[in-house]
Amino acid sequence: MTAVAQEAGAPFGAAPPSGEHAIVTRGLTKRFRGGQVAVDALDLTVPRGSVYGFLGPNGSGKTTTIRMMLGLIAPTEGEYSLLGLPLPRALPRVGAVVEGPAFYPYLSGEANLMRFDAADPTSVRATARKRIADALDRVGLSAAAGKRYRNYSLGMRQRLAIAGALLGPRELLILDEPTNGLDPQGTREVRALVKDIAAGGTTVFVSSHLLAEVEQMCTHAAIMRTGRLVAEGTIASLNGGLATRVRVETPDVADAARVLGTLGLADVRSGGADVTAELGGHAPERINAALVGAGVAVRGLAVLRPSLEDVFVGLTGEGFDVDG
Structure with missing residues (x-):
């Protein structure tokens, strides 16, 4: 292979050497x-x-x-x-x-x-x-x-x-x-x-x-x-550029949202049988205990960590062709 050159004649590949x-x-x-x-x-x-x-x-x-x-x-x-x-x-x-x-x-x-x-x-x-x-x-x-x-x-x-x-x-x-x-x-x-x-x-x-x-x-x-x-x-x-969220699956959506808000979790969202919120510094097990203590029926609790696809969608507002 030969070195490539700019159209104006100056050489490419001329970035200063770096050991790092x-x-x-x-x-x-x-x-x-x-x-x-x-x-x-x-x-x-x-x-x-x-x-x-x-x-x-x-x-x-x-x-x-x-x-x-x-x-x-x-x-x-x-x-x-x-x-x-x-x-x-x-x-x-x-x-x-x-x-x-x-x-x-x-x-x-x-x-x-x-x-x-x-x-x-x-x-x-x-x-x-x-x-x-x-x-x-x-x-x-x-x-x-x-x-x-x-x-x-x-x-x-x-x-x-x-x-x-x-x-x-x-x-x-x-x-x-x-x-x-x-x-x-x-x-x-x-x-x-x-x-x-x-x-x-x-x-x-x-x-x-x-x-x-x-x-x-x-x-x-x-x-x-x-x-x-x-x-x-x-x-x-x-x-890390996107917040980790917690998702609660429950039939008591309104009560679950209220408890999460009382605990100080940000961006509480409800949809269907799920409630999600930014986890922040809260421990998931303490969130679960607070929900159960408030009489909320918890069918499932999951921590949703952001993926690279979430990063791409957050940066561009578009989906990513993950299947090719």
Whole structure:
């Protein structure tokens, strides 16, 4: 891959090196012909050692951003660095799987990786077999190394693609929709693999439209909407932007609402057979005791913690395409 350049002639990928960040973008923008803006002045800061979820509905600009980062397409404006380095200097230290794996169906997993490695001008041929064996072992495919690719499950195919991205030492791994199209078992396999890779010290940047997966897998996240960044931070800080609520299921809705108000809970709301309120610093067990003590029939009491989908809806007023 070659370094990308601005239309005016100044180099991209020229953000100042940083030992703390695996990815930095500043004002990264991509306009296509006809004036369509796919990515609009994107500022990202991905800490080293994080599992970073890059979230957004389909069509929000995630894959376009990744393709710019890897030098596959040229940005229109802005600058960026990977591992504190401009392209192409950073690329030998970066592994990536973009837009799904593509391998020869009649070759084994091991043979596919041999061909993949041979196409890399920076790889050392003398160590190819050991590196491939290590990569297959790392993704849990050693036992299936001689099995033809066409007989791999979807989860195994995705793990083989990740193995291809790990044939050399990688400080950063970029995965574009790694669980897309997988069944629950394949999704669990990839999720566990991502966590294992991150535990070894590699920063993992995961693009996804599946909010629940990102919440289980990632330490940090950014949320995109129509090419723009709407939120970025740790998972805890993003979820913490919305209040935790308590929900009481009861036939005595009016009495329950009155008790919650007396206890000092804010934003008490009634609907159907439920009453909800902001939990604040109140202990759920004390709320339950107060309700029962006041003669309220409590059928159920639950603490509702905000999700990333709640954050997205709160920021944009729109639903999130969680099913793709």
